Amino acid sequence: MNSKGEYSYNHLQPSKDAVGNGVQVQTRLLDSSELQNTTDIRLQDPLLAIACFVGGILAAVGHHLYYQRLNDTPVTSENLQVWSIRIGTGLALLTRCGLVAAIGIAVVQQTWLSLRKRAMSIGGIDSMFDIMGNPWSFFNTDFLIHAKRLAVLAAIAWLLPIITIVTPATLSVVSRMTHDTVATRVPYYNFSNTDGWxxxxxxxxxxxxxxxxxxxxxxxxxxNSPIPQTPPFANASYxxxxxxxxxxxxxxxxxxxxxxxxxxxxxxxxxxxxxxxxxxxxxxxxxxxxxxxxxxxxxxxxxxxxxxxxxxxxxxxxxxxxxxxxxxxxxxxxxxxxxxxxxxxTMRFDNGVQSIxxxxxxxxxxxxxxxxxxxxxxxxxxxxxxxxxxxxxxxxxxxxxxxxxxxxxxxxxxxxxxxxxxxxxxxxxxxxxxxxxxxxxxxxxxxxxxxxxxxxxxxxxxxxxxxxxxxxxxxxxxxxxxxxxxxxxxxxYSLLTYSNWRNFTTEVPITVSMPKNFFYYNSVTLLITYSSAVVVTLLCICVGFAALLSNGYTSSTAFSAVLLTTRNPDLDRLSTDNTLGAKPLPHPIRDTKLRFGILRTEGSEPQAGFGLDGTVTPLENMASVILRKKGAERTVD
Structure with a gap:
């Protein structure tokens, strides 16, 4: 017993090393202060989901503001055009990453909620844990039938990257005729000069x-028309x-x-x-x-x-x-x-063709x-x-x-x-x-x-x-x-082309029309795309929060969560001669139905974990289980 009156002890448990030699492995029971309170909702994951969601929104707003600033401005260089598209694509990727990450956190909570509600084959459970990284998981019938809400969340996460295709393309380059005034010398008359007449x-x-x-x-x-002169510019008028x-x-x-x-x-x-x-x-x-x-x-x-x-x-x-x-x-x-x-x-030139x-x-x-x-x-x-x-x-x-x-x-x-x-x-x-x-x-x-x-x-x-x-x-x-x-x-008018008058010119302001490239931003498409993605992501987060509240604790798909929820003699027997977990799974293992809930094994205290269908009861609240475990530990001397 420690200074606080709580019991804890160490003991040596025999085991074997990799070559079969006997070794002593020290294990330690946790005291009550170190026991996990499974009924607490840890805020790290919910806050991370909110941060990712807000970050995605900020990236989307930044994308809109950046393209809006470029809209209707001239494309002064090829380098500017290339980097504008690169920056827009980068902002679209940030938006996608933030929203998909938020959905991923919601998917985790919904996964455990689906596992608590009904029994499912190990193949279906594999699809649930693998759905965010492997699209083949959508082809598992058991998963689609028994985890429809989770399948919808995952499908949205897979489809959401479409925004990285649509939104960068809302910035394009269009060619427009511009009109600039340039002071230029043009042929002029000198009827006082008779040279060559x-x-x-x-x-x-x-x-x-x-x-x-x-x-x-x-x-x-x-x-039957004037002889055209050489145009000062291909498209001009004065x-x-x-x-x-x-x-x-x-x-x-x-x-x-x-x-x-x-x-x-x-x-x-x-x-x-x-x-x-x-x-x-x-x-x-x-x-x-x-x-x-x-x-x-x-x-x-x-x-x-x-x-x-x-x-x-x-x-x-x-x-x-x-x-x-x-x-x-x-x-x-x-x-x-x-x-x-x-x-x-008014003298006009359209693509070099003169008209008066x-x-x-x-x-x-x-x-x-x-x-x-x-x-x-x-x-x-x-x-x-x-x-x-x-x-x-x-x-x-x-x-x-x-x-x-x-x-x-x-x-x-x-x-x-x-x-x-x-x-x-x-x-x-x-x-x-x-x-x-x-x-x-x-x-x-x-x-x-x-x-x-x-x-x-x-x-x-x-x-x-x-x-x-x-x-x-x-x-x-x-x-x-x-x-x-x-x-x-x-x-x-033809006399303007007279060769002996080529040195007679006058300066006039010429309106020069020439095509220039301008950025064009289709703001409606970008805003509709991002707004749709944000609304759908928000609904997914709400589903995730509802699952979190229903679970009563913050779930995880990390290895530790799998390790701690699969302590079951039935599962140990099931894994005999199949410890690699290699694909494809044998049919007897893949088709075995499991459920996550309260394990009631004869001769042992109830605990939460995966069990064969029929050996678990629904997991509603783990408080009673934890309290019973604490009482048993205090009686150990």
Whole structure:
């Protein structure tokens, strides 16, 4: 007896070593202070379950906040993208570990509760103890039938790692067009520079257009669009304001009503006013030809245009095709005047393809100087744009004159049906230079598709019918006048590609559009996934706590718990010749049913442990067992 009156003693018990020699093994009975109070619930495991659960929640919240901070921010490097996914995956793994660990603790408590409630085969018990580490355990029928709640908890623990697949993938990378403003130099105009524009004769007068300028004009009217310049960026746009020449085409009747005065010397034309001049040059020939189709003297005219050298940069045009937009009148009479024009445009490039949006085109100053002053303009101020005293001090640009020269050679002439019924075009003062209409530059452009030309009865009869020659969408604005105006503007835009002006640039703010990668966070998917996992885990923890309270003590699946709960002579006999525990278990052992409860073996005190079915009673409370054991120990002397 010790100082407290409690009994304890040591004794020697014979045993044998590994080679069979007798040895003395000292054992010691525990005094009452060292006996385990099995009715106490130790808080370490419950608190650990709560800590793991809270830690998993914190990791999930951290995952959400991290991805939310990255959302809609640019991906500046491949390394940033890689590490963002790595960090997200790490946080998902921490969440998974915390939640699964909490469920694992609940599974342990539920395991012992299931073992107390009913007998189960050793194979089923193996599955219960092995279920968290071996998915084959789910295929044991006895386990699934008698431990359904435990099977559900384990299944949730096995399925929960799906969150480590779903949640990291909620952060992705998307490509979006961004718009940045960059100050960049772009091609600009310099109409005071005539380098490479013309050819010259005599003492320096302009005799024609230089080859490159002629080619530039030809490419423009053939393509029916501006020649595209090299884009500063593949996707960009900028506003552009400048002054340049263009034509404004008006009805002849409007010009006669507002500007019918004579502007030329009678030594050159014997017309007293503009109406008389226009009728003589255009109206009378066109109208007369339409009534004498069978006359060999006056062949049918389809189109006629002239640019009298003293009529201040005017091109007079007449055509007899019907156009609904002009009221289906019998004859269409136009006057196209060269203007100094204010342009306000937006230049766009989409994947390198140029397009031009005309915000404002204002015809400001008509170029009212005649052909003679234009030819001599290059010697006025060394080729610069300058006022000419001989032209009422009108500012004359040699480059403007050469634009008018190109359009005059292109537009002027007449189209008619010859004696053989063929469509021909005659230019250069209508003397010689007669070509088949298809060879004439005018008919190679989109202008011939305007109704004022192709909707002429004579033109259709000579061309094989209305569908044999018409090309759709090649007459901008639907009228001959608007098409000529469009062509003049397109040629002006084409001048931005003129090689001799490559050094003339201006700096403008360019809106550059380019694709950039941005992080995109699908917060709904992550929050739903984590919320579902947290709720399910919380339910599992509640099941575990209920099992803990029902058990009345904190259970464990450690080796010590197995050791202490299998002290039973029946189990000792069952393990004879099967002490390795190797797989597969023999069928007699695997199918033997055990139950965890109060063992009532004849000649011994009741104790808790595993026993054969029928040899145990339900384990409700171990207090009576412990008290009886204490009383027996006190009687030992």
């Amino acid at each position: 013309g050819t010259y004769g005599g003492f320096g007068y302009i005799s024609g257009a230089a080859p490159e300028m002629a080619r530039l004009f030809t490419r423009t009217y053939i393509s 506003d552009f304001n400048f002054w340049a020449p263009s034509y404004k085409c008006s009805n002849a009747s409007d010009i006669i009503r507002t500007r019918n005065n004579r502007t030329w010397d009678l030594d050159y034309y014997n017309y007293t006013n503009f109406e008389e001049a226009f009728n003589a040059e255009i109206a009378n020939p066109i109208s007369a030809s339409s009534t004498t189709n069978s006359s060999s003297i006056s062949p049918p005219l389809i189109y006629k245009s002239t640019a009298p050298s003293r009529m201040n940069n005017m091109i007079l045009i007449g055509a007899n095709g019907h156009n609904e937009l002009r009221g289906n009148i019998d004859h269409n009479y136009l006057v196209c005047q060269l203007y100094n024009t204010s342009y306000d445009i 949006h005309e915000k404002s085109i204002a015809h400001v100053n008509s170029q009212e100087w005649d052909n003679e002053r234009g030819r001599l303009s290059v010697v006025l101020a060394n080729g610069l744009c300058a006022p000419d005293p001989a032209a009422n001090n009108a500012t004359i640009c040699p480059t403007y004159y050469m634009v008018h020269y190109l359009f005059t050679r292109f537009l002027t002439g007449l189209a008619r049906i010859n004696a053989g019924g063929e469509l021909i075009f005659q230019s250069d003062g209508f003397e010689g230079n007669i070509v088949e209409a298809g060879e004439a530059p005018f008919f190679q452009s989109g202008l011939r598709d305007c109704p004022e030309i192709w909707n002429s009865t004579d033109y259709q009869s000579a061309s094989g019918g209305p569908l044999a020659f018409q090309s759709l969408n090649r007459c901008p604005g639907g009228t001959l006048g608007t098409a000529i105006e469009s062509l003049s503007r397109n040629f002006t």
